[in-house]
Amino acid sequence: MSAVAVGVRAEGLTHRYGRIRTGVARLTFAFEGPGVVAVTGPNGSGKSTLLRILAGLLRPSEGSTAVTLDGRELPRTLRRTRAGLASPELAFYDELSGEENLVFAAEARGLPAPARAAGAALERVGLARRARDRVAAYSSGMKQRLRLAFALLHEPPLVLLDEPASHLDEEGRAAAEAAVRDAASRGLVLVATNDPEEVRLAERRLALVARGLGDPA
Numbered sequence: 001m002s003a004v005a006v007g008v009r010a011e012g013l014t015h016r017y018g019r020i021r022t023g024v025a026r027l028t029f030a031f032e033g034p035g036v037v038a039v040t041g042p043n044g045s046g047k048s049t050l051l052r053i054l055a056g057l058l059r060p061s062e063g064s065t066a067v068t069l070d071g072r073e074l075p076r077t078l079r080r081t082r083a084g085l086a087s088p089e090l091a092f093y094d095e096l097s098g099e100e101n102l103v104f105a106a107e108a109r110g111l112p113a114p115a116r117a118a119g120a121a122l123e124r125v126g127l128a129r130r131a132r133d134r135v136a137a138y139s140s141g142m143k144q145r146l147r148l149a150f151a152l153l154h155e156p157p158l159v160l161l162d163e164p165a166s167h168l169d170e171e172g173r174a175a176a177e178a179a180v181r182d183a184a185s186r187g188l189v190l191v192a193t194n195d196p197e198e199v200r201l202a203e204r205r206l207a208l209v210a211r212g213l214g215d216p217a
Contacts, residue, residue: 033188041208
């Protein structure tokens, strides 16, 4: 897939959970691909919330966000079609194989060749040999790789990864790093993490602090 000029930006972005808890507060930034941006910060600073907003899964309480492709702003309702999100909350059907889970997801997305897309995604994360094993038999690290494969399934220009190296061994980390670098060569990858090895993959950083205040670096 050829590279796409993709960018993300936010202006005065704030998101609250109820009346008390603030997930993200007064956040302003702008990043363009290709490349990797590390979103860092302590627990509760809004890293996961930010990725979900950019993916179009949450509406901000205040402010605005935008995703642009080749200079044109993508409607919020279409972000899910051009963004790939992997998060710890992503679960799969244990009774199905890794391949079957991804084929199902590809069919739901309306991809033209679901089996081919699933196979390519599993290959990218080093799971091709275990593709037909039931997810119930997967280790926590293998499930983490499957989450990454899910995010890459439709070759999105914007990839949003929440702690992608969690539970991964050395081999898994190497596979994840290769997949991130490949995705970054064709678009923009945001990685929410405090892992020094994951931060090392990024050329730029968005550092969140208490109550969601952040500074792009």
